[in-house]
Amino acid sequence: MTALRVLIVDDEAPARRRLRRMLERLTNDGAEAIEVVGEAADGVEALTQLTKLEPDLVLLDIQMPALDGLALAQHASLPPFIFVTAFDEHALAAFEVGAADYLLKPIRRERLQLALERARTRIEAQRDASAKGEGASELDELQATLRRLVAAEPAPASPTPPRIAAREGGSVRLFELAEIGRFWSADKYTCFHHGGAEHVLDEGLGELELRLGAHGFVRVHRSELVDLGWVRAVHSEAGATSLELRDGQRVAVSRRMVAEIKRRLGL
The missing domain is CATH 3.40.50.2300 (Response regulator)
Structure with missing residues (x-):
């Protein structure tokens, strides 16, 4: 070639x-x-x-x-x-x-x-x-x-949700996607909580958004990707909106996404 x-x-x-x-x-x-x-x-x-x-x-x-x-x-x-x-x-x-x-x-x-x-x-x-x-x-x-x-139409979900791989020293740990409700970016890294600990990914939020969109994850803020199935409450305080997840995490929602997120949550 x-x-x-x-x-x-x-x-x-x-x-x-x-x-x-x-x-x-x-x-x-x-x-x-x-x-x-x-x-x-x-x-x-x-x-x-x-x-x-x-x-x-x-x-x-x-x-x-x-x-x-x-x-x-x-x-x-x-x-x-x-x-x-x-x-x-x-x-x-x-x-x-x-x-x-x-x-x-x-x-x-x-x-x-x-x-x-x-x-x-x-x-x-x-x-x-x-x-x-x-x-x-x-x-x-x-x-x-x-x-x-x-158009906010969900793409067909794959039968088996992908697992998430995170490095820990010389090892790679695999996590079930259903056990993760949120990914966020910080200092050029992508992070998530699992089992009371914070883990770091090589994969960027943009890549995760494309890969996990069919599994309920939505970009609610430039630095936040959330599984809407984990949302337990929507809080509006002092002109800012945030989501409360079932594990107690709070996630900021960008102003331009508030209406869309509420629509998807049926509010």
Whole structure:
């Protein structure tokens, strides 16, 4: 297979250099060939580079001056792209505009490799469909899934809820999802309570939101993901709204989500 031609778009030069080095190391370590064909510091520069370089894949930051990544994806015809950002609150919007994946900084090598493999699969599928004169069925399926999410229609639940893996020293402990009512972000980590103790995950809230949405978990705040089945009371005090969970935890609800959360709770 020919090298995957990649354009890196990020307003921070150190971030572009780090991504380039990671891609070079993946290739050197035996991954399928990757060629960084160019870089851009914002969405406007990216438009010029896209026309000139015609990359197979774009690694795209979201928050940039002039034209940000979401706006670029909404208004331009892009090849498959992966969002690479320090902010996890844009995950749903990212997939609404057709992102192949959503990576949170600092990027883990294995997560980047998985995203590239997914992107390759999409690129190959689109090429095959184009050669046969067919539509991109994978993208159609993704958009249908996102329409269900935006309309607050629950996606079909998988028969067995996923278990949650958390590292403890040199070990990895597995937890039943039904025993966890809340995940929250703190200092770039994702945390949850279980058995009276606090545990830390490598996975970001944005990734968890996408993975656990079919199991009742809802993003009630940029830093809070909650199983609404655990809610036992809704408190409104001094203009702020919070949820009380069955284990006594209290969770702040962002103002823009209050109406939606109350609707989902039947209030």
